Amino acid sequence: MKRMIIFCMLFFCSSMVLTATSPRTVKYRQIQKKIKDLETMVKDKDAELLHTPENPVEGCLSTAVTCFTKGVQKLQPASSQESGGFAKAVRIVSKFTYRDSGEHCESTCESYEKKTPKEFLKSFANLMQ
Numbered sequence: 001m002k003r004m005i006i007f008c009m010l011f012f013c014s015s016m017v018l019t020a021t022s023p024r025t026v027k028y029r030q031i032q033k034k035i036k037d038l039e040t041m042v043k044d045k046d047a048e049l050l051h052t053p054e055n056p057v058e059g060c061l062s063t064a065v066t067c068f069t070k071g072v073q074k075l076q077p078a079s080s081q082e083s084g085g086f087a088k089a090v091r092i093v094s095k096f097t098y099r100d101s102g103e104h105c106e107s108t109c110e111s112y113e114k115k116t117p118k119e120f121l122k123s124f125a126n127l128m129q
Helices: 002-019 023-041 058-072 080-094 117-128
Strands: none
Touching (some): 023 117, 058 117
């Protein structure tokens, strides 16, 4: 009977480990959520247009992520009432990094088209997926 209980506990624990979400996946989901939050809080009218990478090639993903994290720091809240949550979301998204395979990318942030803050955030969310 003891062996059966031990076996069941071992089976249960191992199945829990296999179904647990990786820390990287949790981090990506948190950043995607914060990007969605920023879309609702960002000032879109009379705001600075931002260089927006779209469909970057495989070797340029690191450059694209760097462009997005720098651009996020230029965003402004739509109203002063949202500034606390806005600042926290910007801080979390700005910490995101991506390590590339080490290939040199010819594209720079300035080579990408400028778009509104909401379009910028939608492109960032698409890249994260």
